[in-house]
Amino acid sequence: MKNDLTRRQFLKRTAGAAGAATIAPKLLTDPNPIPYSSYVPPSDRVRFGIIGVGMQGSGLLTNAITLPGIECVGAADLWDGRHTLAKEITSKSNLFTTRKYQQLLDNKEIDCIIAAVPDHWHKRVVVDATAAGKDIYIEKPMSHTAAEGVAMAEAQKKTGRIVQVGSQRVSSVICAKAKEMIAAGAIGKLTLVEGSLGRNDPTGAWEYPPPPGLSLQNFDWDTWQSGATNRPWDADMSPKWFARWRCWKEYGTGVAGDLLVHLVSGMNYMLGWNEPPKRVMALGAIIRFPDGRNMPDVHASLYEYASAGGAPVYLRLNLGCENPETYRFQGSKGILEVTEFGLAHYPQTGEDSAPSYYTYSYPQALREAYFKQWHAEHDPQVGKEPFFENYVYKANDFDDVRPHLWTFFSSVKSRKPLTEDAVFGHNAALACHMANESYFRGAAVTWDAATNTIKS
16 A cells, blocks of 8 residues: 655645534533622622713623612712713712713722723722722733833832723633633644734724713813813814724723733733733724824734743724724644634644655655654554544623623622732733834834833
8 A cells, every 4th residue: 555645635634624523512500600690789789980981981881880788879970971871870860970980989888990991090099099099800911001001000009909801701611611622732832923803893993973062061071181281272183182092092992002002911911921922013004993092093013921932923893894803823733723613623633644744855665664664663553543622612792881880890899809909901012002103213222120111
């Protein structure tokens, strides 16, 4: 029998083996599910106030009040229209509402705060809340700048308050399973990490319709700017800056702070990392939405992490082409692919499955001797051929905010430490700030821990 294989035959054979693998779907369940019972004694309830009832804040409020034992007792926003919205969501016509969030911090009935404000407000709200003795859930990215992140992490340490950053991946059973599998060696030695996420519509690129009738009579424009800018009210532009703040670096952190932070937070959690990148090189441009924004709508970043052992991390964002949020952890023993509703493991042996095609450069006698020895050493017994199994796990959406809110409120009650605290949030946000700095500087940047600064 002729044992030699051409290179093309070898590749077809190995590809066929992978294609014939068995898929064994498994459903993942939460080991700490949200209780179904809605009744909780008043003495055990957690009462919160919310700062910012906009697009994200309204969703957080809507979800939070469905959790057992969780009650909203106050809402703060600089636009009066959102006072009405908060009352509508909570079905409390008498809900306390205010433009001054400090009134929520002074309220002794409030145990904790949920804050969903523009990025340039994050530090101020977190520092004030923790100083007032309030635990706080702050939306991602945790900080607007690297320096602000350092101050926020220090505020958590100084006050001992609970601070949770709002990137839901770290409370997902999908990501928890991936973390478990990676730690157990499912992919072997890590060799490459890829992550991508894309949108392809104006709303996905933050071209939100400004609220009709927004004016100085119902909105505190000067306070909203909070020193990030000192622009006089402009009837055309001010409503756009208010609604579309992510488009401008003065108020937001662009696609890095909106989307990249999810990829970084999820990646760090699944890999068990809690550190800033050592070095970042990013490229990007404003391609699809040249609407006056000064933040890129396409952004790709290549990272070096100390814990990666030399494995590159490549994360891609695109507001000009839709693609689902996907992580691909590649290693010497295969690939682990993580998506919104599940994960798939594609194992590999990392070994030759046939004689090396390089030996076709041998004379016939040497080649046949090599084939004979290779088959004698590697061929399995008849009937005991290896069978590779790919595993697919399905679970609840890893973007579901309710489990993450439940993690926060549970920690407020138990005082148990969180995974995504201010230190974790700071390290994740640094990856975003470094990507932005690399884009604007047109050069690779590094993190200098001694001075807490980003350097070229």
